[in-house]
Amino acid sequence: MSIQSHVTARPSTSWPDVEHVPTGTRATIAAALADRLFRRAVRTLPIRVEYPDGTVLGRGGADAPRLILHRPADFTARLGVGGLIGFGESYMAGDWSSPDPAATLTVFAARIDRLVPAPLRALRRLYVSKHPATEHNSESNSRSNIARHYDLSNNLFELFLDETLTYSSALFPATAPPPRWADLAAAQQAKIDRILDRAGVGPGTRLLEIGTGWGELALRAAARGASVRSVTLSTEQRALALDRIAAAGLSERVTIDLLDYRRVTGEFDAVVSVEMIEAVGYEYLDTFFETIDRVLAPGGRAVIQAITMPHHRMRATRDTYTWVHKYIFPGGFLPSTRLLADVAARRTELVVREQLSMGEHYAHTLRLWQQRFNARADRVAELGFDPIFRRMWRLYLAHAEAGFRCGYLDVHQILLTRAA
Incomplete structure (x- = not known):
């Protein structure tokens, strides 16, 4: 398409x-x-x-x-x-x-x-520099923070993502060694399917997705028979996701709203969020988990895929304004798994039931993205992105891969349910 x-x-x-x-x-x-x-x-x-x-x-x-x-x-x-x-x-x-x-x-x-x-x-x-107040993830700032990255150009992302347009860590087969991890689209779908399985998504499930991306998770959930409500702050992603859902004939099962997660109302059997919590900010983690707790139906399940840091590194760098903040993800914050569990336990009735570490998988995902981006550098230039931007984007992808390669970063799928 x-x-x-x-x-x-x-x-x-x-x-x-x-x-x-x-x-x-x-x-x-x-x-x-x-x-x-x-x-x-x-x-x-x-x-x-x-x-x-x-x-x-x-x-x-x-x-x-x-x-x-x-x-x-x-x-x-x-x-x-x-x-x-x-x-x-x-x-x-x-x-x-x-x-x-x-x-x-x-x-x-x-x-x-x-x-x-x-x-x-x-x-x-x-x-070290401090975070500008204009990039704190309040409701008034969050949309502009998101737009500075995700609304750059759908064409740009298409050039280095696979055909599912999934912009998060894939999950490659356990039976194949990393050098043979080549089928990125299949690995992205496997990642999504695992999330939906852990969230218990099937026919009739009322599913809330926080952070739409370009719609692949909503598509796969709707194909299972779920009723999906997805919220996003990216106008470009929403427009394309709606087109993809309409092309699949699933518009009656999926609603995508341009809406801050804090404004969501209703009741849902499952809540999922894939690598969106990094845009929430340290100051608003309480609100994020309180929102999930508020809308999750009795017996419901929530699954979050989150990029994480070791707790001691997170504490040491929490207030540091970095190159990634300045040029790539304004307002971004990477939590530790300990912090996420602590916030959920302190502010809600949600309890972490399961965690899956996927750092090696993200390193390989990023390597494949870099190969595609570098191979299509001329087409990136044709979109109007200048040499400084292209070097910036290469460094961003390489910087991220390095973090996962050495264990400075990790990514987890986390299942939460309410305490019994």
Whole structure:
């Protein structure tokens, strides 16, 4: 099915923090310190950092991940002034590159707690940026936060997702080793089917979906005979999802509302939400679980698929404004499974009954997305997305893969029911 309708490419044409290298006394001092710390850190890593003058740092051999510095002075200036945000912006600017950014970033992510000396880590709160108030996930801000990512262009997402247009971790067969995980569409459908099975969705089920995506879960639930209400804040996703549902002849079974989850009313036998909780925000997790508890019928089941972090890392970074927040997911927050269970128990009658860890599956999903995106870079350009955007998107996918590869990130399917 073509998705040319409902599409307006919205590439950025102004990148002030990428196009301009920090200058001045502060930047000079910060760059010198950053250069010293960076060189100190990479000397012991299984990586090759290659400088224009032929200098190579790191303990990696010929087959090790490579970070190629094209403009070392600009790189250290951005890193010194902007920290990890500057590190990402330096890639967007072309100050450094890598044949395999995910492999390179995995080396750093696996040692994130040791890259900066302990005395400087203790001062973290003094120099990291805070989240802008305009990106907190209040009802007034959430729609714009969602639009900045999900309403970029349906065509863009079509270029690297599979035909199900599913933008979350797939679940590959347990009987096949990861190198043979090639059928992404089947793995996405397997993931959805497992969620629907755990939620007990079948003929006559009244199902609420929080976060529509492009409609694949609603389609599969309706095909089982369920009555589906799905809510989303993305106008582009809703338009295409409605088209797909109509084309499947399931419009009488599915309603998709452009509505904040906090505004949902009614009673449902099952509630599902796939990788939407990351857009809820720490301050609103109570409200999210209270909403599920309020609309879930007696004996109902809720299943959430959530990207998670280890609890200690979540606590350490909860208030940090990152490159991902600035350029990819404004207002995003990754919880720990412990936090989700604690909030549910404290604010509702919901209890976690089952958890499935799928981090390895997400790493492979992201690898397949990157392969498709890179292979279709010319078509991304034809949509109007400039070179800085294309480098940004490559880094985003690689950054995410690295997190799952090294265990810094995980993804869980979580089943909740009310306490007996």
